[in-house]
Amino acid sequence: MAPRRAAVIFRKMHLNLKSLRKDMKKFIINGCGGRKKLKGEYVVSGSKNSGLPAIAMTLLFKEPVTLKNIPEIEDVFRISEIVEKMGAEIDRKKNTFIINTKSLDNSKIDRELGETIRSSIILTGPVLARTGKVEFYFPGGCSIGKRPIDLFLTSFEKMGAKVGGRGDKIIIRSKDKNLRGAELILPVQSVTATETLMMAAVLAKGKTVIKNAAMEPEIEYLANYLKMVGAEIEGAGSPTITIKGRNGKLLEKNIPPYVNMADRIEAGSIAILAALNASDLLIRHFVKDHLEIFLDIFDRIGVKYTFPRKNVLRIKSQNVKKFKAVNIKTHEHPGFPTDLQSQMGVLLTQADGESRIFETIFESRLSYLNGLAQMGARIEMWNIHQAAIFGPRQLTGTRLLAPDLRAGFAYIIAGVTARGQTIIDNSYVIRRGYENILQKLQEIGVDIEEKYEAFF
Ligand code: EPU
Numbered sequence: 001m002a003p004r005r006a007a008v009i010f011r012k013m014h015l016n017l018k019s020l021r022k023d024m025k026k027f028i029i030n031g032c033g034g035r036k037k038l039k040g041e042y043v044v045s046g047s048k049n050s051g052l053p054a055i056a057m058t059l060l061f062k063e064p065v066t067l068k069n070i071p072e073i074e075d076v077f078r079i080s081e082i083v084e085k086m087g088a089e090i091d092r093k094k095n096t097f098i099i100n101t102k103s104l105d106n107s108k109i110d111r112e113l114g115e116t117i118r119s120s121i122i123l124t125g126p127v128l129a130r131t132g133k134v135e136f137y138f139p140g141g142c143s144i145g146k147r148p149i150d151l152f153l154t155s156f157e158k159m160g161a162k163v164g165g166r167g168d169k170i171i172i173r174s175k176d177k178n179l180r181g182a183e184l185i186l187p188v189q190s191v192t193a194t195e196t197l198m199m200a201a202v203l204a205k206g207k208t209v210i211k212n213a214a215m216e217p218e219i220e221y222l223a224n225y226l227k228m229v230g231a232e233i234e235g236a237g238s239p240t241i242t243i244k245g246r247n248g249k250l251l252e253k254n255i256p257p258y259v260n261m262a263d264r265i266e267a268g269s270i271a272i273l274a275a276l277n278a279s280d281l282l283i284r285h286f287v288k289d290h291l292e293i294f295l296d297i298f299d300r301i302g303v304k305y306t307f308p309r310k311n312v313l314r315i316k317s318q319n320v321k322k323f324k325a326v327n328i329k330t331h332e333h334p335g336f337p338t339d340l341q342s343q344m345g346v347l348l349t350q351a352d353g354e355s356r357i358f359e360t361i362f363e364s365r366l367s368y369l370n371g372l373a374q375m376g377a378r379i380e381m382w383n384i385h386q387a388a389i390f391g392p393r394q395l396t397g398t399r400l401l402a403p404d405l406r407a408g409f410a411y412i413i414a415g416v417t418a419r420g421q422t423i424i425d426n427s428y429v430i431r432r433g434y435e436n437i438l439q440k441l442q443e444i445g446v447d448i449e450e451k452y453e454a455f456f
Pocket residue numbers: 048049052118119142144146147148149150151152188189190191192193214265338339361362405406433
């Protein structure tokens with residue numbers, strides 16, 4: 001065999017082995033079983049879903065950009081590696097990334113890396129807008145349902161690009177030197193498509209209007225920073241965003257650091273864990289404005305909490321006889337976030353009566369309910385989008401496989417709430433989105449450890 005080919009095969013085998021080893025890790029949790037034990041302070045990390053577009057955003061700059069409070073998690077490392085492979089330089093010290101894209105010299109999103117994370121698609125807009133070309137393969141990511149990219153492709157076409165490809169490869173070329181501003185109507189509200197197109201439009205020629213844009217806080221946060229450094233963006237956080245393009249001129253000069261927002265999904269996940277298991281827990285960087293509907297659902301269930309200081313949530317041992325059943329319907333922001341649906345599902349197993357869940361965004365985000373049923377929850381699955389939970393039921397530890405990041409965290413909450421021991425296989429999938437989660441949970445009193453399977 002030719003040495004080059006052998007090297008490629010060896011590298012692939014090594015990568016597979018590495019990812020297999022990661023998958024062979026498991027969390028082992030000894031549950032509180034009804035005792036309210038968790039206490040102390042939990043500090044929420046920087047947001048995954050705003051850290052990722054922030055890294056892509058650095059491609060719009062001529063000069064280095066400093067990003068702070070970026071979580072040290074797998075998804076962030078993967079997108080950083082992709083950007084490095086394109087020629088950018090990253091100087092990283094813990095949560096601070098200094099990214100210099102000056103010597104970016106190619107437009108290819110690495111296949112292996114791109115296929116490990118869905119968010120690699122965010123890079124397409126900035127790369128195309130900056131270099132006039134982008135080559136990539138269909139992105140990968142969590143298995144939570146269909147993750148099409150049609151909105152990206154049709155919008156790039158409207159901005160004057162030609163979409164083509166060979167085999168699995170997608171190649172997009174800008175017909176003129178720069179993308180053209182356009183009216184982009186998104187038939188479905190998509191967070192990543194909104195961010196990607198907004199960033200592409202910053203460098204396009206002329207005005208772009210994005211209609212039916214997603215309104216998640218991460219989008220407004222990104223837009224606010226871009227505006228601070230000279231981009232002309234109006235309406236981010238509303239359904240219509242208007243961007244005046246810079247005709248290819250990169251952003252430069254007087255670039256203050258980008259300080260990443262706190263992770264609202266981590267904050268909500270820990271609040272649910274605390275509602276079920278805390279004696280007295282403070283959650284720092286819990287931004288109330290980002291979690292209004294979540295707190296409204298807490299009120300309806302009867303979870304008691306206070307804000308002793310701005311952005312600090314305190315949850316003490318619940319002095320309520322019974323939590324009340326509620327119905328949850330996921331919806332784009334400002335509706336109830338799909339990323340907190342499975343964690344809330346665990347809380348509802350402890351609520352009195354029938355709660356209904358309607359997951360409207362993704363098709364495979366209710367499968368975790370099978371795991372909760374194995375732990376003793378009473379569940380009726382109606383279809384892939386709807387289910388009913390009848391509570392309260394005592395949960396008992398068992399062995400489960402984390403299906404995806406958020407459902408995996410839901411199993412942690414269930415394991416901590418349960419009686420006995422819960423083993424969660426595929427712990428890696430949880431770690432890839434929650435920074436330093438093992439230590440942070442241990443510090444507030446969760447009895448959790450991570451182990452390799454012995455035979456590997
Ligand atoms: N959609 C299309 N066509 C497209 C793109 C999306 O039909 O071209 C549809 C999807 O199939 C889905 C809906 O639009 O039904 C919304 O998906 P969206 O594009 O908004 O999801 P995303 O941008 O890929 C982000 C978050 C997800 C989060 C969703 C919804 C990031 C990096 N990811 O994904 O986060 O669930 O928005 O809020 O921001 C997570 O953190 O665990 C996670 C999955």
